[in-house]
Each structure stands twice: as structure tokens, then as C-alpha cells.
Amino acid sequence: MIQILKFKKQSIDNLEIALTFIIFIYYLGLDISGQLTQAWALFGFVVVPILISRCWKHYFWVLTRNLPILIALIVIPASTLWSTTPDATLAYSRAFVCSTAFGIYLAARYTPQQYMKQLAWIFGISIFLNLLVPLLMPGYGTDGEVWKGITRHKNELSAAMALAGTFCFTHALYGNKKHRWLAWLGLVVAFFILLRTQGKGSLGIFVGLLTILPLNQIIKQQYKLRTCLIITALFITVVVGVTVTLNFEYIVVDLLGKDLGFNGREQLWNYLIDRGMQRPWLGYGYAGFWTDLDEGRAVAVSFPWIGGAGDGGGNAHSSYMDIFLQLGWLGLSLVAITLTITLAQITLLLGVTKQNEFFWMLQSSLFLAITSYYESYGGFFAFRHIFWVLYVSHSCYAAINFHRIFITRQKSLWKPENSLVM
Template sequence: MGYSLTNSKEKVFISKSVMWVYFIPAILLVFSIPELEYEGSTFSKFLNLSLYCVFFMYAFMNMNKTINMFSGNKLLVCFILLIPFNIIFAYNPNITVQYSITLLGEIIISVVLAMNLSLKEWSKVLGWYFCILSLLNLIVILLFPSLGIHQDAIHGGAWKGVVGHKNSFGTLSVLGFVYFFVQLFMKKGNRFYNLFFVGINGVFILMSSSKTAMLIVIALLAFLFYRSIYNYFKKTNINLALSIGVFLALIIGLIGIVVYLNLDFILNAMGRDRSLTGRTEIYEFSFAMIKEKMLLGYGYGGFWNSPYQAIISDRIWLDLRSSHSGFLDIWLDFGLVGLVIIILIILAGIKKAIVLNRISRTPYLIWPMLFFVFTIINNITDSRFIHSRSIYWILFLVTVFIISKEIKQKGGYKK
């Protein structure tokens, strides 16, 4: 009898280990490779719909747990309730229905993952995901350069790996770089292993030629530096810690003034201009179109699959599929109502991440805050959030669900 119990526990442990190491990173990789997009081949559509159905069945079979996960994220429930109205008032209802199926599928997948993982376990999953993704990118770039390196006239020579575009490649490499840097900085795990992947992802960021990725990694490292200094002095003198915080804020403000006064010189050095490589013209056009459907937008995916897309593409000589701003695209797709809800979800997530940060300096507790900072910066001049199928949206949702669960388990905001 004792043997059976032990054997049963071993099976549960092995099953969960397999889920951590193989299954979940594989799911994340599916959403990282553009060739597997919902809008692709019949096989791709079947693969994605099958995936959504499996996770939906699991969520349905564990209805109580699913309801509990959503009960801690009422703002996200509001966003889901917005979807039917989004379809009804959509510019192209057929497109919006297809995109909405993908959106709901991603939400269900995220709920199930968060339901089965603690924040510490999620950190382990991310470690495997960034490890596998980094190695896949390296293999494709070295062995199949025609696939892993842009060959077109616009981005020619920039690395893109298996991700398909230099900006996505660069920003995902930022997440990998920061993840392993935190592990290295906190002296967790094998030092050589972490240093190896910090180096690889650092090279990826440089070779992607993504200025957005470079700015984000600088911002995240600055945030880590500030947090380390603040925590160090907080142990000895809280007033000194606050003084240092104010001092660093003044320094950042001065740097901002210097950058603004020398903006043209800095942008030219980065190969950019004040139009941000045509982005300001896209923004102006997007704002003009937003005024036409201010509250509820054009429906998810509706605007960039409409005649308006051809108008702006012809104007700037590029085949655009987004406004190059995640927040603008949310406004175009879901209107002001959707944008406000998403911003509130991010702010609520940041509040919960701050609470978790106060508990310990362990690496997995710093990740949510870093990821929310990343999400905000990344979506100012690029659209890498809720845009068709998106690994960024999956990572965001799982983080939101898990930290809500962690906060609830720790007794709310008491600590």
C-alpha cells in the first residue's frame, strides 16, 4: 500500500515536470513562430483550433478553478464582455469573428497555464522557453541564413531568427537577456549557463538592428540598477533610500532634457529622424481614423484588413499591418473603451507586482514588474501586444493571472 502511494506521487511529479520542461515551452513557441499563424494554411488553422479546443475542454472540466481565476481579474472579464459589442459594431464582422476566436483561445490557454503554475514554476517555464528559443534562433541564423536573416531591401542584413521579423526577434531577445541577467545578478543557478544566454541574447539584440529593443534593454537595466540601489540602502536607512530615489529621478529628468534638446543629433546617430521612420505620419492617419469610431473602434483586426490599410500603405510606400503602436492599435480595434480597460489591467498588474516585490528579492518575484515595464515601453513605438496571434499577449495574460493568484494566496494586499 505504501509503495502504491509513493509510486502515485512519483507519477504526479513526473507528469508536472514533463509539463514544465516540454509541453508549456512548446505551446509558447507555437505563438512565437509566424509560420504557425491562424491566418496561414489549413493545417495551421486546424492546429490552432485543436489547441484552443483542448484547453477549453480542460477549463470547462475544471470550472470552479476557472471561475476563481477570472474572479480575481474582473477588468479582464470586462474586456471579454466587450468582444460581442466589438463584433456587432465591427467594420468587417467576418474578420473580427476570426480574430476574436483567436483572442478568446489565447485567454483560455493563459488561464489554464496560470491555473497549474505558481509564479516560481512560471519562472522555470520561461527559463526553458527562452533557452529553447535562443538555441532555435542561433541554429537557423547559422545554418539557414536565408531564413534567419532579412534578405529584403528595407531590413536586409538584420537578424530575425525563427521569429520572422527583426523587431519581434529583438524584443523577445530583450526578454531572454533580462531573464538570464536577473538569474546571473541574483546568483541563481549555473553561472556559466546564465552568462552564455545573456551573451547570446545580447548579440541578438545588436544584430537585430532594432532600436526599440536597444532602448528597452537599457530602460530595464536602469530599472534593475535603481531597484538594487534602493533595496541596499533601504536596509540601513529608509530616508537615505528615498533621497537616492529622488536624486535618481532628477538625474533621469536632466537626461531627458538633454535628449530633447539634442534630439535631431541623437536620432541621426541612430539612423532615425523626428518622424521615427515614418511612424508619425502613421500616427496622424491613425488618430484621424480613430475620431470616426472613437468609442468602440473598427473591430478586432477590422481596420488593418480594410481599404484604409491600402490608403496609408500607398502614402508611405510600405505594406502596413499595424500602426506601429500597440496602444493605438488597441484603440483602433476596441475603441476608447477597450483601451481604458487594457490600461487599467496593466496598472492593476503593476500594483500587484509591487506588492510581490516587497516580499523578497528572489528572481521570479522581480519578473512581473520587469515584464509590465517592458510591455508599456514596447507598445509605444511598436505593435507587439494584442495583434492577431501574439506571444506577448500570452506572456502578459499568464503573468496577470498568476500574480493575481499569488496575491490572493498571500492574503490580498495585507503584506
Template structure:
């Protein structure tokens, strides 16, 4: 194949055919806004799958389109060029739609900035972190891909209602489940890791976490849409089976916690906003404490009930070491991608983070909050905490104003973010967890702002008029 591409005539022919197909696709999409809208949803869902979990999808060719490749020094120029070209092509194909959907973009930015200033402050720190990094080039590239992820998430949260986002998450979770079952059962060399299923996700814990969310999402669907209950039950059973094969005790606890949270929201929805907020905070604190106890300390429960060994306790051995390293640069940290740098040898800031009794050198903190603190310091972690509380407050207010199941989605996603980042990473970065966090921040800000709601309705009306005009 590479030899064929080196032939100038064949390469020119392939490029010519590509240009023709691109022109034809652009013509049809510019005249059919409904088709363009469907393509946009497919591309967004694909992007979320590409960055799923903390490591991203492993199914070829999805890793080739992971934005993280743009930040790696080992990525070849052709790969970078191909990825950038792919993004440009998709933007061109959707340009007729984007001309309408981006008209109110500045207004939405102002709305979110007013209602959630901490997220923008955090992204500002991300943008500037190259100035205090020991490897500014690496940090700068890492910052750019995080901002890229945030931008796509911002657009997604702006453009789609919670009902649409709920449907998007539900169907993409089904796609991930089906593909993971295929690879785990039929191609185990790729879908099964040494210690459990990984599916199309690069790590068993993140795979199991997403299967927990999948089971809960489809359980909610079975509850509110009885006509599709049988199909939903099949999906739930398959998701729970896959979750169990992932051998992650924490994911089982998270599943129970999220189910309990959903039914608890039925009670919270009836309370006044201030009491509802306090109730949700109390529930999350209790849930997190129980989760930590079950997955870290209780040998009988962890080994006999959850069928898991006590390797999780190793985290508590190196967490104090990481905190000591953060305290060496307490205010701003080491910059994006500036702490875990094993290729630097003794100059690696994390070189001293080694568990003495096992000589284990962790590749990351196994805790999203600590990883954020290593990159942006205690200041960055504080800003993220304030951002989370702000979004949780907005989510509680939205819970009281909207109808279920859409009304409960913001709190569900925020709780999932919180629970999964106590034992794994992914809070800040090119991850689906960070993607959905930004979506929640943007969508709840819009839903609680009357001007933004009217602007969104106007944008949707323009899209409908465009469709009528072309027909």
C-alpha cells in the first residue's frame, strides 16, 4: 500500500477521486440541512468514542484520530497532517450548517462565562501553563488539544438539549457495548487484557466504569419508556455482564451508587433548591466514603464479595509521595503534561514517586484530582472544585424545572465524574469524562438563562428555515 502511494500518478488519482467525492458530499449536505445535522451527531458521537475513558478507544483506526497524537513528540508529520486534514474536511462538509449554528456562539460564551466563570478560569490556566512548565513545548501542545476538546464539548452543549444529549449518550454507549463484546468474545487478543476485559477501551477500569454508566442509562430508559423495556433489559444484562468481566470492584460499587442516586433524585426534585443542593452534597459525600471503604479497606468484601484482590490499596502508598511533589510547586504545578515524563530519566518530576516495598512506579496518580493538581497546582484544583460546585448547583436548579429523565442527567454525569476520578484519572484532559463535564457546564448555563434559551430557539428555527428554503 505504501509503495502504491509513493507513485505520483496513483497518488494524484486518489487525491482527485477524493476531491470529487468531497465536492459531491458538500453539495448534498449544503442542500439538505437534516442530513448535515445527522452527520454532525455521528461525528460528535465518534469523537466521544475516540476519546472514551482516559486512554481512548483502541479499535483501529480510531486511535489515529485521537487528538492526543497532536501533542506527542513521537507522532510522525504524516499522521499529524492526516488528522488535521480530516478535521478540516469535516468542518468544510458541515460549513453550511455551522454558518447558522455558530451565529449566537459569542452570546452563549458570555452566558456561560457569567454563570460559570471558574471553567473559563481553569481553561485560562491550561492555556498559560506552558510559561511555568519545564518542557514548554510539550505543555503547549498538550494545552492545545485540551482546548480543542473543550471547544467541541462547548459546541455540543450549546447545540443540543438534554433530551438530545441523553439519546446521544444512550446510543453511543450501545455502540461501545456491541463493539466491546465483539472484540472481547471474538477477538480476545485485542478485547481482553491480562486482568480483565478492556473491550475497545484501553484500560479495564475505564471500560468497567463506562459499562456501569451504560447499564444505568439503559435502566433509566427502561423505566421511562415501557414500550422499549425488553430491548433495554437486554442491553442492561449485556452491560452488567461486560462490567463483571472487567474485574473492577469499584465499577460495581459505582453502579449501585448511581442507581441509588437516580431514585434519590425523585425525592430531591420535590425540595426547594437550597435544600436539594445540600441533600445531593450529603448523598455524594456518603457515597464516596462508602465507595472508598468498599474498594480500599474491607478485605472480606473486596476479596470475597467483589471477587477482587487488594491491589487498589497500592494507590494509598504513592498518593502521599505525589502530594509531596505537588507541595514543591504548590501554586501552579508543573504544567499540562509536565509531571509524568518517564522519558526524561532522573529529570522526570515524578522520578521519586516509587512505592518502596514493590518498586512500582505509577504512570499517573490513579486519581483525577491529584493529576490535576500536579499540572495546575492547588490553585487549579481549587478552581476546579469551585467549578464543580457551581455546576452541581445549576444542575440541582435544573432538576426542579425540567422533566425526567432529562432533568436528572446533569447530576448523574457530575456524580459519575466525581466517583470515577477517586480511583482513576481523566478529570482534565482529552477524555470523555472531561468532555461531558464541559457539556454539563455549558448546557446548564444555557438552560437557566432566558436570553440564551431564546437565542437557541432562534438558531434552531433558522436551521429549519434553511431546510425549507433548499426544498
């Protein structure tokens, strides 16, 4: 009888892990038809609450440890009350709540080590598909000579491969020795795909994040050596920062092939700031600006290169700008608070625990903060993207373990009861 019960429990656990992977795949941002997207979204609306029910006590405890995320879960659906397009805001808010709830579930259900194993599989699948599809299905996976893989745009693919590359590089250097060859292989393939996308911005961020890799080794050294290494690293950082500042135009124009106006974004942002200042405190409501046909058409007239503008689509090509339009200063304040707290907590936990998992969470959070400046997909408060799901998970991991280590003075990290065996 006991063996039968164990078998049933293991079967249910395996099903839960499988459903988690399916939801993860959905948030990779696949370029699929609208009907299939809606069907997959409906699947998520049904499955995510079921997953949460498996750990609901831990789930709500984790949620209450992260007040900025909790406030966002309240404010964004509530923005329906002042939205210029309340029906659209309500629909997009449901998707936001679902993706955010899934991110919280990951932190409540899995240990950081189990979570990283999941990400290894997800990034591995993403790298494999984004290599295979352009080669076997160029009509779907490429846009001319540029690769876009399974995503909707080459910039999404370049960002995904840059993030996957940092994950692989970190684990190739500091991960399990038995699996390092897989991490090196993933890094090489991800970097190849990144080059094929011609996404120079993502390439620059990828290279920039590599410069903090030594930090993970520095914090593990003895006090005196660590102090010397930190001073040296700070000196190098200052030198590099001054060099980049003095040669900013050369780097942007000649090396990255961009103009100083970020390919027309600066003019767009100036226009959108003017529109945002019409409703500066609360904005137009979540997704309210671009689904307002009058506002969208006005943008389309001045900036015809914005895809979907005037038809219920479009974006500001900056997550921060879109948040200002949607939620005003309230939304930007929430982003600033959650990012500051999360980065501080992860950094402190990294210094105390010296665990590779927190180091990559730091890299990933920095990645999101940087890419949100010049892209809207997958940025803060995104409703359908793995970047936001990952950020929510990392923020919750940081919050619950910061509370355990620094508030309650426990010596070990928080571990969910009955965590799944992977």
C-alpha cells in the first residue's frame, strides 16, 4: 500500500513538473497564430491555479514577503478603473496576473538548485529550437538574412540568446564539473545564434555582463585577498567607464552601427513623454495607451515605422516608457522600488551564501534592467514573456531568503516543504 501511494505521489509530481515546463515554453514568446496563442493562454489560466494549489500555503507566504510585486498585482488590475480602454486593460491584466503568479509559484515550489535545473532545460530547448528552425524552416525562422528563430522578432531572439549565453557561461565556469561541457556547448551555439540575429545591442549587453563574472570568484576569496581584488575591480570599472564615456559616439555609431538617437527612438520618446504628461500620475491604464485607437493613430501618423500603431498594437521601444504611459509615476516608482530592493537583497545574499544561483539571478536582473531601456518586449510588468517570469522568481527568492538570513537570523536558506524531486 505504501509503495502504491509513493508511486501515485511520484506520478503526480512528474505531471506537475511536466505542466510547469509546458507553461515555461509558452512564455518563450513563440511566433504562433493568434488562435493558438489564445488556446495556450487559456491553458495557462487553468493550469497555473492548479499548480499553485499544490503549495498554496507557501505561495501566499512568499507573496507577502515581496510587497512591491504584491502591490503591482493589485495596481495593474485596478488600473481598469481609470483606463482609457477598460476592456483591453482587464484582458491584459489577467495575462499579467497569470505570468506573475507563475513566477511566484516557481519560488514557492522549488529550491534555487531545482530552479536552475529547470532553467538549464528551458534554455537548452530554446537554443536547440532557435538553431534548428532557421536551418530547416527558413521561411518561418528567418527574416531575410537575419535569424528570428521561434520568436516574433529578431530583437527578441537576440535578447533571449544573450541571456541564455550568460546562463551557460556562468555554469561553464562555476557549475557542476560533470555538466560543464554541456554549458560550453550551449554557450557556443547561443553565441552563434546571437551573431546571426545581428542584434548588436544584445551583443553589447552580453559582453558587458561578462565583465562581472570575476565577481563570483572574488566574493569566495579570503578577506584580504578579496579586498585587494575588489579595489582592483573598482579601479578597472572606473577606467572602463571613463573610456566608454569619452568614446561613446564611436562605440554607438561605428562599432554598434546605431545613431545617437537610437534609430529614431529619441524622437518617439519625446513625443510619448508629452502624451504621458497628459496623465502623469496614473497613466492611461495597463495596456491603455496603445489600445486607444485615437492615441495609436496619432503615433502612426508621426512614426509610421511603429508596427501595429493605430490597430491596437505598437509599443514605445522602451519598457520604462511604456510603464510611464500605462501607469504613470506610480508605475515607474514601483519598478524603481522593486528593482532596487531586489538587487540589494540578491547582492547581500550572494555575499553571505556565495552561491552561484544568486550570482546568476544578479546577472539576469541587471540584464532586464538594461534591456528595458531600449525594448518593450519582456520588460517590467510584461504580460507574456519569460524575462518577467524570471524576474518575479528571482525577486521572490531574494525576498524570502533575505527574510530568513537577515531578519530571522537562520543559518540556512529557505527550503519549501515537500519540494519536488528532479
